[in-house]
Each structure stands twice: as structure tokens, then as C-alpha cells.
Amino acid sequence: MKLSHIFFIILGVLSCTTSLPTLVMSAEESSARIVNGFAVDISQVPYQASLRVRTITGWSHSCGAVVISTRALATAAHCGVNFLNQPSSLVAAVGTSQRSSGGTTYSISRIIIHELYSNKTLEHDIALAITTQSIVFGLNVAPVTIAPLGITLPNNAEAIVTGFGATAYGSTASSVLLAAQVKIVDQTSCVRSYLRITAITSGMICAIGTNPSRDACQGDSGGPLVYNNNLIGIVSFGEGCADANYPGVYTRVSAYESWIYQKLTGI
Incomplete structure (x- = not known):
């Protein structure tokens, strides 16, 4: 499989x-x-975000995410499940077309995984990443x-x-x-x-x-x-x-x- x-x-x-x-x-x-x-x-898809994970060399793209409010991004549960106890190991990068640079990054304070998520079947594969600060909207950053x-x-x-x-x-x-x-x-x-x-x-x-x-x-x-x-x-x-x-x-x-x-x- x-x-x-x-x-x-x-x-x-x-x-x-x-x-x-x-x-x-x-x-x-x-x-x-x-x-x-x-x-x-x-600017054509301003809701797109990147979840970056802390590495020994800096921050590296881990998963995609979607801006849905000033404090939250939607993503897949399998992207966030390993960070439930260490959300500070993630940041959300918004407002950039580049995988590893540009835009603005926001620290993540909490990961909310759907209660029925299964890592075997990937049912209920949805999560929210909550930012420590409000996301500033503009031409390149907007909720969907x-x-x-x-x-x-x-x-x-x-x-x-x-x-x-x-x-x-x-x-x-x-x-x-x-x-x-x-x-x-x-x-x-x-x-x-x-x-x-x-x-x-x-x-x-x-x-x-x-x-x-x-x-x-x-x-x-x-x-x-x-x-x-x-x-x-x-x-x-x-x-x-x-x-x-x-x-x-x-x-x-x-x-x-x-x-x-x-x-x-x-x-």
C-alpha cells in the first residue's frame, strides 16, 4: 500500500x-x-502557505497549508500529528511564491488534529495550525x-x-x-x-x-x-x-x- x-x-x-x-x-x-x-x-493564490519545520540548518518546507482566518491555517492531520507536543518546531510562511524564502513567517502555538484521524486509513485527515500572532492580510496573503x-x-x-x-x-x-x-x-x-x-x-x-x-x-x-x-x-x-x-x-x-x-x- x-x-x-x-x-x-x-x-x-x-x-x-x-x-x-x-x-x-x-x-x-x-x-x-x-x-x-x-x-x-x-498573488493569484494568496491563501497558499508553507509549513516549515526547524532543522539543524534552518527552516525547511514540510507541508502545504491554507490560510482560513487571521489566526488559523488548515492542513492535513498527517502533516501536524508529530508536532502536537512541539508546535514551536513549525512556522507558517505566507505571501511567497518561493519554497524556501520570501514572505512572512508566523510561529505556530498549537496544532489541532481531528479527533477521529487515523494514520492507518488517513480518514479525517484534517488539522488546524494556530499562529501566535494575527496574520496580516494584503495582496499576497488572504483567506480562502x-x-x-x-x-x-x-x-x-x-x-x-x-x-x-x-x-x-x-x-x-x-x-x-x-x-x-x-x-x-x-x-x-x-x-x-x-x-x-x-x-x-x-x-x-x-x-x-x-x-x-x-x-x-x-x-x-x-x-x-x-x-x-x-x-x-x-x-x-x-x-x-x-x-x-x-x-x-x-x-x-x-x-x-x-x-x-x-x-x-x-x-
């Missing part, structure tokens, strides 16, 4: 639609140095809307996934923020794809891009999947990266709307 890909970003060229932000690609960004994709400026419980997500609806992860399975991480357009996969098809690997539950949502294959990859865990300016998914796991037989699996944010707001009222 490769729930190892806990996870992800192999990216493809984004087309502009009314429900997606307009992401502009330069000639330089379209070169082969970014596999099937292109860099995106943080949390998808409401009743949101309608048509099959094949186009969404955007972003992150600083690998550009191919087992490859090195991207030094800049990347974005990809992916399509929502119907739940029955996703359940069938993972039938011999793991259970796909109602708290999960699946998506993938095709022609060429586009997906998230190692290092993108905890990052956002956004549809119509709503945060509908958090990068969770997959089988490899951009494998047409295995869509990427995300935590279905709308299923945790009430949990998120309940926790936000307590910070």
Missing part, C-alpha cells in the same frame, strides 16, 4: 475559466524545467472561503491544486509555487480505483488532470484544492503521482465545515 503519497504536485497547463483564477504563464515558466506545468505567483456542507461539485468540475511539492514521483521538490487544473472524479469511480488499496470514504474527494496527467505529489500534502473560490479539498494521499489509474485523494473540506468553525471559535 502506498498511502505514502501522502503527498504531492505534477502540474499541467491551466486554462482560464470563469470559475478559476486567471493564472499567467511566461515563456520561461513553460520550459521543461517544470514537468507538465508552470509556476504561479502567490471554506466550502459549505451543501456545496454542489459536478463530476468533471475543474478545480485548482497548488503546492511546492515534487514535479514527478520520487523527484526533487519545486523551488517555486506550482499550480494545476484538475477535474473532480465521481466518488464511485474513485472507490473502484482504490478498492484493493484502501477505503475511499464520504470525507474524501478525488481529482486528477489528464492529457497530460496532472496531480499533486510528495511535499504538497496539506495544500489546497479550490473550486469557485471555495476550499473543497486538502491534499491527503495517492498511489504514486499523476497515475491515470489512481486519482489524487483529498480531505473533503465541506464535510468538516462545522468542525472547523467550532475549533476557530475556541482560539
